[in-house]
Amino acid sequence: MRYRTLGNSDLQVSEIALGSWLTYSGGVEADVIQACTEAAFDAGINFFDTANVYGRGAAEAAWGEILSSHPRHSYILATKVWGQMSDDPADQGLSPQQINKQIDASLARLKTDYVDVYYAHRFDPSVPIEDTIEAFQKVVEQGKVRYLGFSEWTIEQIQAAIDIAGPDLFAISQPQYSMLWQAPEAELFPLTAANAISNAVWSPLAQGMLTGKYKPGQPLPEGSRFASDTMSGPSVLVYNEANLEAVQRLVPVAKQAGMSLATLALAWILRRSEVATAITGASRPEQVHANTEVSDAQLSEDLLEAVDRALGDAPVTEPRIAAHAQTGVKHR
Ligand SMILES: NC(=O)c1ccc[n+]([C@@H]2O[C@H](COP(=O)([O-])OP(=O)(O)OC[C@H]3O[C@@H](n4cnc5c(N)ncnc54)[C@H](OP(=O)(O)O)[C@@H]3O)[C@@H](O)[C@H]2O)c1
Helix, strand or coil, rough: CCCCCCCCCCCEEEEEEEEECCCCHHCCCHHHHHHHHHHHHHCCEEEEEEECCCCCCCCHHHHHHHHCCCCCCHHHEEECCCCCCCCCCCCCCCHHHHHHHHHHHHHHHHHHEEEEEEEEEECCCCCCCCHHHHHHHHHCCCCCCEEEECCCCCCHHHHHHHHHHCHHHHHEECECCCCCEEEHCCCHHHHHHHCCCCCEECCCCCCHHCCCCCCCCCCCCCCCCCHHHCCCCCCHHHHHHHHHHHHHHHHHHHHCCCHHHHHEEEEEEECCEEEEEEEECCCCCCHHHHHHHHHHCCCCCCHHHHHHHHHCCCEECCCCCCCCCCCCCCCC
């Protein structure tokens, strides 16, 4: 495993991280969560990504049990705030009250005194941005959070925060990025690079599509995420015929290069210096091992051109933020 520095922070994160979104919020059993998490430690993964809203606390609670049996300095932990946490529609967003309440609840579930990274899971345009920033800065001052991040903010929202609090406010950004979703390359990566903010990218395998297991015109493979009632995520935007065909054109390209398609897809992400880590999901420990082989893979210019040819027009390349994101900025 190789490690990269997160923005201007003192954190060295593994190039492959493990996330807990659909999988560890109820998608797989507790013993499988344990096996995947231990496989991650064995493979050198030190960066674990969760959110308060994953299973409304279930994913954090599952990891609280497992991670707290490891020395706290041996792992880097990220969680998020913003999503609706109960049936009360007011129980969401980025008001100072919500941030204060949710960080304490997350720390209790995660069985730790601090998280290394606290993300705004989306932007909240109903709250003055100055209020949100001050609340985030306060949880850092209190020692509950080491570094701050954002996920799926617009360029305007990121710039507004930097204009108020300076580029050191954030160490990390969390966009969707994969061979099929290249949207961050146009505007987000240049902005984050200019401000020394790293990217930890989500759904790097397009939720499993970039392993090649979903085939055009064929039934969904049994036991796979898209065949599961509990695990089909909202960003199934990438699941369409054009993308399925593009992925099948990638299969011989990976074979010719002597690597699995998943390894090629992850190495393709890690070719970018703006990316610190690819946050993978795993529904079984074998996937963790397979996905951590990537750290040694090198991609030649010829191979990158072959990838572009195989993908054709399939990838999303224009700037676009993900599901649930909102535009606009409110000021005091
Ligand atoms: N900030 C945000 O808004 C946001 C949004 C989404 C995700 N995230 C973060 O990003 C993390 C990763 O997202 P993701 O789970 O969509 O990532 P992903 O790595 O693109 O997809 C993971 C899924 O692909 C399949 N898979 C993975 N490796 C495989 C392999 N080697 N062979 C075959 N199948 C394989 C597994 O599904 P099956 O085995 O079930 O088919 C696995 O659960 C999340 O856990 C979360 O922490 C953040």
